[in-house]
Amino acid sequence: MRPAGRPSGAPRRGLTVTDRSTTIRAIIHLDPTRTAVVAVDMHRGHLDPAVATLPLAAERCGPVIKRAAALFADLRARGVPVVHVVTEYRDATEIAANPFWKAAHDDPSKARKGILRHNLAGSPGTEIIPELHDERDVVVRSKKRYSVFAPTDLEFVLRRRLGIDTVILAGINTTTCVLCAAFEATNRDFRVVVAADAVDSMDGEDMHRFALKLIAAALGWPLTNDEILRALAPAS
DSSP states (O other), X not given: OOOTTSOTXXXXXXXXXXXXXXXHHHHOOOOGXXXXXXXXXXXXXXXXXXXXXXXXXXXXXXHHHHHHHHHHHHHHHTTOOEEEEEEOBSSHHHHHTSHHHHHHHTOTTSTTTTGGGTTBTTSGGGSBOGGGOOTTSEEEEEEOSSOSSSSSSHHHIIIIISOOSEEEEEEEOIIIIIHHHHHHHHHTTOEEXXXXXXXXXXXXXXXXXXXXXXXXXXXXXXXOHHHHHHHHSOOO
């Protein structure tokens, strides 16, 4: 007998935690020897309100750092490497070469106002958040635009140095660099997981959630920390 008030054939309103875990494990199993975290721009330029030039909202920085730090520690313990990709510019002219960014720099209505000061080489903003960095991690520092792949050597690091075929994306911003990374990783036939607890956006909650929905619809699997760890568990 179906529950009262729910039409025959109608989907349930939601899955229980147990049901969702079982569903995730049925859809995707992650091999730790073939998986790496790609942490996108998890540096002080976004996540340290004291020095950030393109800051995430101050009240959101601490929580996302804490969740990401917990995930990274659990994944390192399972042998999953962490690769940090950091935006860094020689000088402001490298940023101003982008017409939209140049226009946004002086526009107070834009979230990216002041972008020509963002993550210049040697500035505090280029430093990875200490809680997220470990001496075993790999760091790629040649990111210049939203792409984590061009003009960096990230793909070489992933395929040749680490031998992986699956990426777990974390970082800032869900709406730009993380979303772009998901598209580009999918186009390169990597399996794409997004660490939904370890991403956030300076463009606000609605845009952040929309980006995760877009990723889920077309690019990969947004999973919570617990779901990622369950997907890495040995098959029963």
